Amino acid sequence: MQRHGAPDIHRFGWAMGAAARLIALAGRVGADPLESGDAALQRRLLVLLAVGTLPLTILWSVTYFAVGAPLAASAPAVYSVVTPINTVLLGWTRNFRFYRFTQLLMILVLPWVVLMSLGGFRQSSVVIVWAALCPLCSLLVEELRQTVLWIVGFVLLLIVSAILQVHLTPAALPEAFVTWFFVLNLGSVIAIVFALLYYFVGQRNFFQERSETLLLNILPKEISEALKTDRSAIAAHYESASVLFADVVGFTPMAASMTPLSVVKLLNDVFHCFDDLVEKYDLEKIKTIGDCYMVAAGVPRERPDHAVALVQLALDMRESVASRTFGDQKLAFRIGINSGPVVAGVIGRKKFIYDLWGAAVNLASRMESHGESGTIQITRSTYDLIRNQFDCESRGTIKVKGADDMETWHVLGRKADPGPAIDSLA
Known part of the structure; x- marks a missing residue:
């Protein structure tokens, strides 16, 4: 049993090490020595989301292209090409505001493009659920006022999609493909949301504990x-x-x-x-x-x-x-x-x-x-x-x-x- 279990432990350790290296890399992209702990956390979260989802967007693009939906494949392909370029620009210019806006805009609009090209909610396997990541990430990395604008944008896209649904031509996709992509879309978004919140809460707790320690070095605990x-x-x-x-x-x-x-x-x-x-x-x-x-x-x-x-x-x-x-x-x-x-x-x-x-x-x-x-x-x-x-x-x-x-x-x-x-x- 030990001989069979050891490779699994090594693979798990390698995966955890790779995740840690990705987080460390995300923390260095566009880093500003003068930024606060909260600002660094916000930048790291968005870079992690943007870069971390690239394997999925590449997979989605290749899969849609393989089933004969080139227009649907183009949207995740655009994200897969623009995101690395945008991340390199962030590291060079440290312009997080531009990076944040362009990434959130792509997260909001591109799933809607896929929905339109495939003919509505059902044939697209409710791919627009990916756009919900836009207001969620905005809530973590922007002020509440800006988040409200992204929420309004997401709701408007849902309304427009519902209005145009009857005028769209459904793509000829296999029933099994539609069902399994619904599972993948919903499962992936839920997993990403959980991972983002887990990391965000953990990091905020870390910064809060550090602030508490600093405060206790200045004032008695009771005070x-x-x-x-x-x-x-x-x-x-x-x-x-x-x-x-x-x-x-x-x-x-x-x-x-x-x-x-x-x-x-x-x-x-x-x-x-x-x-x-x-x-x-x-x-x-x-x-x-x-x-x-x-x-x-x-x-x-x-x-x-x-x-x-x-x-x-x-x-x-x-x-x-x-x-x-x-x-x-x-x-x-x-x-x-x-x-x-x-x-x-x-x-x-x-x-x-x-x-x-x-x-x-x-x-x-x-x-x-x-x-x-x-x-x-x-x-x-x-x-x-x-x-x-x-x-x-x-x-x-x-x-x-x-x-x-x-x-x-x-x-x-x-x-x-x-x-x-x-x-x-x-």
């Missing part, structure tokens, strides 16, 4: 879902959350001695490293501002351990930076953390960004800017939430712009035998 149904400002108050700021020490003079591309590459490497750690602890990266990196815990998903999770992140960030170089540079960071009530949300109409507001955010930024190289500086509100699990050293009070003197601590590391976590929501 992106909310924006799909409500485009107004989204804001929520969180009674207890934690905010972290991390900043490269001495970045400005270091960047002055580097090329712009080197600076961007260095920051990209650093932030990639931090992004992995943020994902590890299921936290929310808010944004980067130059060399400053901002993270929050407890928004938009409330969690009682928000301060603990953020300090865990800060320690991992410090260890990662200390253990490696970025762009041949040894970096040091100041990290500041504060906990308290915040407002989080999305405002504006374009270029959405999820952001935080409130005094707690400002104090977290001050903890970073007033910190020392390689340290993690926290406020009293954060210290009270994490002191049972981390070793901390009091730094006394510091003068903070816009606030009174504040007590601060440096996080030294994790305790060997941490006590019970403090419930930040209590």
